[in-house]
Amino acid sequence: MPEGVTKDGKEAKAKAKESPKRRTNLAKIKVELLDGSPMELEADRKIRGHELLSKVCDSLNLVEKDYFGLLYEDRGDPRVWIDLEKRVSKMLKHEPWVVRFAVKFYPPEPTQLQEELTRYQLVLAIRKDLLEGRLPCSTVTHALLASYLLQSELGDYEETENGAGLCKQLKLVPPSSCTPELEEKVVELHKTHRGQTPAEAELNYLENAKKLAMYGVDLHPAKDSENVDITLGVCSSGLLVHREKLRINRFAWPKILKISYKRHNFYVKLRPGEFEQFESTVGFKLANHRAAKKLWKTCVEHHTFFRLMSPEPATRSTLFPRLGSRFHYSGRTHYESRAAPPNRSQPHFARTLSSRRLSSRSADGQ
Structure with missing residues (x-):
């Protein structure tokens, strides 16, 4: 058999074996x-x-x-x-x-966001948190927030407005909260926002949403030292402890000396209080090692982002010892982000809250 035939045959087999997905x-x-x-x-x-x-x-x-x-x-x-x-x-x-x-990081003061487009994305995130039950609030607050969304989406109230239909169509509140009484209240409040631009309505939405107890809190199920079910929440100000949806403790970042995890246990070492002589350590149990590490990483990121002017070098001894993990937060901090304002005029963008205007977007790979 000629040498060329054998070579071509091998190349053909190699191409046949090559997965189409791997060609790119x-x-x-x-x-x-x-x-x-x-x-x-x-x-x-x-x-x-x-x-x-x-x-x-x-x-x-x-x-x-x-x-x-x-x-x-x-x-x-x-x-x-x-x-x-x-x-x-x-x-x-x-x-x-x-x-x-x-x-990922909910600013404690939404006015610190420097572009209208960024604030709009935060509005969408809070609306999603409300709809998915991660951000509980009263019926009164649901109605107020929904009315600002209506003003942002539709502008000033018009007599033809159908409150019941709009609350459902725009998914302004969770389905379980969407009662005729609430829908009526939403329309009443919408009437009072006449003259507000979409940006003003969204800022009012954020100013009210930031006051909610669970705003910007990243929740992690756990158990306390007595094996009682609790929830640990990480936010811009520190670590929160909830039992049966009620906050029972709060550890502010300045109060915390060290946070660590070992196997499925998570530990918080605290500075002595005003009338205390010694440091104390509080322990919690997570579902497994992976859940404990996830909570620790969330604490590292939130503490670095909101409390430090710049990320700490990976090699330095920090508030959060590595315990075998190489992870450290390396992005910009809140301080750095605010210190470098966008160098452009406010961008124009389409508000797509309404499901009737949702469309698929695509972008080409580089």
């Missing part, structure tokens, strides 16, 4: 945005988390990127953050990669 270095990505619409992307398979987040933010024309992150589902946990320093392919094994764009 691009991965397909599906992103769920905060208004519920899908975004489709393509990106290099070696892309890291921060590069993918930047790609999504660039597609949305967002420059205040530091408050946002990407969520994915891992081993039954639907709310795991993409690690910005790692390759996305290390976390998401199957294509298309499916992620959700979300607010």
